[in-house]
Amino acid sequence: MEPAGDLFSGFGIFDVIDILLVAFLIYLFFSLVRGTIAVNILIGLFLIFLFYLLVRALEMRLMTGIFDKVASVGVIALIIVFQEEIRRFLLMIGRNSLLNRNKGWLRFVFGQKTLEGVNYDKIKPIIEACRSMKNTKTGALIVFARNIDGQDFFNNGEILNAALSKRLLETIFSKNGPLHDGAVVIADSQVVSASCVLPLTSNTELPPRLGLRHRAAIGITEVSDSSAIVISEETGEVSYAKYGRIRTNISLLELEKFLQRDMS
Numbered sequence: 001m002e003p004a005g006d007l008f009s010g011f012g013i014f015d016v017i018d019i020l021l022v023a024f025l026i027y028l029f030f031s032l033v034r035g036t037i038a039v040n041i042l043i044g045l046f047l048i049f050l051f052y053l054l055v056r057a058l059e060m061r062l063m064t065g066i067f068d069k070v071a072s073v074g075v076i077a078l079i080i081v082f083q084e085e086i087r088r089f090l091l092m093i094g095r096n097s098l099l100n101r102n103k104g105w106l107r108f109v110f111g112q113k114t115l116e117g118v119n120y121d122k123i124k125p126i127i128e129a130c131r132s133m134k135n136t137k138t139g140a141l142i143v144f145a146r147n148i149d150g151q152d153f154f155n156n157g158e159i160l161n162a163a164l165s166k167r168l169l170e171t172i173f174s175k176n177g178p179l180h181d182g183a184v185v186i187a188d189s190q191v192v193s194a195s196c197v198l199p200l201t202s203n204t205e206l207p208p209r210l211g212l213r214h215r216a217a218i219g220i221t222e223v224s225d226s227s228a229i230v231i232s233e234e235t236g237e238v239s240y241a242k243y244g245r246i247r248t249n250i251s252l253l254e255l256e257k258f259l260q261r262d263m264s
């Protein structure tokens with residue numbers, strides 16, 4: 001047996017960092033797929049892998065040969081099976097990158113005050129509309145899209161391309177209005193479209209009280225670089241979804257903070 005000293009010789013600080021980085025990536029990936037159908041696929045793959053180890057240990061050459069052949073195209077198959085999760089993972093890394101997170105360089109160019117001023121002007125109509133819809137328990141689903149090109153679900157409703165205002169949002173979601181069903185999509189401070197049908201999340205761990213409106217809000221943030229506000233018609237509660245997760249029953253102050261962060 002090798003002495004412990006030999007075992008760890010050549011094991012330096014970068015190996016520790018290496019292991020920590022891999023562990024972090026695995027953690028990020030699992031936190032993204034948790035509660036989705038991808039977990040069942042992973043369990044299935046793990047069972048197949050165990051079976052493979054078994055047939056190899058028993059020296060069953062035909063089965064081992066088949067598994068080896070399948071494994072050679074396995075990486076491509078995995079990319080296809082997990083394309084949605086990989087996409088979300090990359091989006092999350094992109095949105096959280098140093099350049100995006102550290103807005104210090106923006107403040108350096110524009111000054112702190114200007115940046116916050118621009119943000120608040122952008123979000124004020126949204127906050128005000130949410131306050132009023134919360135009080136009147138008007139159901140609403142508002143999506144903030146970063147990139148609407150080539151994403152059908154942002155354009156499958158009524159195209160508006162109108163300037164964002166509190167009254168426009170209230171009018172769209174007013175219960176008797178023809179556009180109140182579905183989602184409003186906002187991009188670059190413009191109301192791009194209304195009555196949009198969004199993809200629903202397949203997350204099976206959500207509480208049953210979250211119906212289709214909330215599931216659509218979560219769904220759209222899973223497949224695109226967007227965030228979404230939900231106002232519950234039942235309770236008037238405001239919720240905020242991002243990266244496939246939802247914070248329910250948030251205050252308007254919290255909503256303002258989320259929007260300040262995400263719309264800058």
Ligand SMILES: Nc1ncnc2c1ncn2[C@@H]1O[C@H](COP(=O)(O)OP(=O)(O)OP(=O)(O)O)[C@@H](O)[C@H]1O
Binds near residue numbers: 233
């Ligand atoms: N796929 C979808 N895309 C966009 N909007 C949707 C979608 N599915 C349902 N909705 C909206 O959600 C409304 C139904 O909401 P539902 O009551 O099921 O949701 P909920 O999450 O329980 O919200 P609430 O608390 O407002 O009742 C529909 O009238 C429609 O406006």
